[in-house]
Amino acid sequence: MTWAQGAPRTLDAMEQTARSGDTAGVWRAFTDQESGLNRLGFACAGIAGW
DSSP states (O other), X not given: OHHHHHXXXXXXXXXXXXHTTXXXXXXXXXXXXXXXXXXXXXXXXXXXXX
């Protein structure tokens, strides 16, 4: 649930950096160990449909 609580902030950060052309910033937001989207992928690994 940690990821879900910060998801809006994480997605906003990714969108802002993507719009500015900062691909490294998008990657940092995606892989952030506390709030990154990669946490969602790990949480759902092995679940049917993912």
